[in-house]
Amino acid sequence: MASVTLDKVRKDYGAVRVLHAVDLEIADGEFVVLVGPSGCGKSTLLRMIAGLEEVSDGEIHIGERLVNDIAPKDRDIAMVFQSYALYPHMDVSKNMGFSLMLRKAGKPAIDARVDGAAKRLGLDALLQRLPRQLSGGQRQRVAMGRAIVRDPKVFLFDEPLSNLDAKLRVHMRAEIKALHQQLKTTSVYVTHDQTEAMTMADRIVVMHDGLVQQVGVPLDLYDRPVNMFVAGFIGSPGMNFLPAVVEKGAKPDAILADGQKLRLPDGLPLRDGDTITVGLRPEHIRLADNGALKGEVGVVEPLGLSTQFYARLAGQQVCVFAMGRASVKPGEAVRLSADPASLHLFDPASGGRIG
Numbered sequence: 001m002a003s004v005t006l007d008k009v010r011k012d013y014g015a016v017r018v019l020h021a022v023d024l025e026i027a028d029g030e031f032v033v034l035v036g037p038s039g040c041g042k043s044t045l046l047r048m049i050a051g052l053e054e055v056s057d058g059e060i061h062i063g064e065r066l067v068n069d070i071a072p073k074d075r076d077i078a079m080v081f082q083s084y085a086l087y088p089h090m091d092v093s094k095n096m097g098f099s100l101m102l103r104k105a106g107k108p109a110i111d112a113r114v115d116g117a118a119k120r121l122g123l124d125a126l127l128q129r130l131p132r133q134l135s136g137g138q139r140q141r142v143a144m145g146r147a148i149v150r151d152p153k154v155f156l157f158d159e160p161l162s163n164l165d166a167k168l169r170v171h172m173r174a175e176i177k178a179l180h181q182q183l184k185t186t187s188v189y190v191t192h193d194q195t196e197a198m199t200m201a202d203r204i205v206v207m208h209d210g211l212v213q214q215v216g217v218p219l220d221l222y223d224r225p226v227n228m229f230v231a232g233f234i235g236s237p238g239m240n241f242l243p244a245v246v247e248k249g250a251k252p253d254a255i256l257a258d259g260q261k262l263r264l265p266d267g268l269p270l271r272d273g274d275t276i277t278v279g280l281r282p283e284h285i286r287l288a289d290n291g292a293l294k295g296e297v298g299v300v301e302p303l304g305l306s307t308q309f310y311a312r313l314a315g316q317q318v319c320v321f322a323m324g325r326a327s328v329k330p331g332e333a334v335r336l337s338a339d340p341a342s343l344h345l346f347d348p349a350s351g352g353r354i355g
């Protein structure tokens with residue numbers, strides 16, 4: 001096992017810079033998830049750690065070793081791709097053992113490693129099958145098995161679950177997490193699914209436009225996003241954003257677009273007349289008979305365990321999340337409230353968090 005350190009790592013494709021000076025320290029044994037929208041540079045970063053892309057500038061270390069100029073096969077990493085990339089003409093057992101064969105390991109050693117990995121992944125009964133005789137989930141497992149038998153210092157995953165149906169994806173992400181708890185191999189996992197990131201990561205790296213926006217443990221990112229991008233990206237349903245102007249009376253208020261007032265937390269660096277964006281998580285908006293805010297219910301989504309509904313508030317649709325069954329009907333006028341301590345305030349010009 002090994003740590004992975006990125007020091008001002010940059011990637012240019014010709015004149016286009018797709019990664020800007022990325023600094024990142026991944027501890028030995030850590031499970032780090034890179035998350036961000038399509039095109040933000042996640043795969044590029046992962047492929048640079050793997051050695052499949054050249055580094056334009058900066059340094060990558062795996063353990064103590066500078067690997068910028070080390071070939072992929074000599075980096076002691078194993079990568080699992082979205083496409084699985086299995087050899088179609090080899091059965092499961094050969095697919096899994098192939099890399100060891102290339103390393104000229106003996107047959108008994110290969111068989112022992114393949115059998116061990118197959119047991120761990122529930123593939124023992126499928127060892128003689130060809131990839132085309134397997135389901136998507138089973139193929140995914142073979143791709144995982146092929147990585148495990150190599151016993152690498154670092155696992156690199158690039159959206160390994162995105163070809164699976166929703167149910168299998170939930171199942172496999174729990175399995176990958178359980179596997180990491182057993183093996184404790186340093187892992188870097190790329191996804192654009194923030195739920196996957198939240199549930200699997202020791203730490204999440206949120207990326208946008210080739211820049212790292214924030215690095216942290218999942219709930220810290222959820223509770224204290226550094227900017228509107230992270231606030232909007234992490235959490236499902238996402239955070240609501242309402243434009244407002246600060247009114248500093250005895251207690252500070254936010255004046256919303258239609259003149260309604262929302263009490264703000266004390267002690268923030270706000271001036272009278274400041275333009276701000278108020279961020280409100282759906283679960284922090286409550287139905288309350290004496291609530292200060294007036295809204296009108298739009299679409300209602302009863303989910304059984306919880307109810308999610310949209311309300312027109314200050315000229316916008318805001319999402320409200322309530323546990324259990326909420327007795328609201330489309331078109332109904334409702335009163336809503338939000339605890340000042342639960343609000344997130346942002347500077348609309350820079351997108352940065354205030355306070």
Ligand SMILES: Nc1ncnc2c1ncn2[C@@H]1O[C@H](COP(=O)(O)OP(=O)(O)OP(=O)(O)O)[C@@H](O)[C@H]1O
Nearest residue numbers: 013016018036037038039040041042043044045192
């Ligand atoms: N070989 C290349 N030449 C030029 N530009 C490239 C090349 N490969 C990737 N890019 C660009 O680099 C940027 C980052 O791509 P990358 O594949 O890392 O994104 P990603 O975050 O993995 O996205 P996705 O979620 O869609 O997989 C994109 O704008 C992409 O168009």
Ligand SMILES: [Mg+2]
Nearest residue numbers: 042043044158
């Ligand atoms: Mg990608």
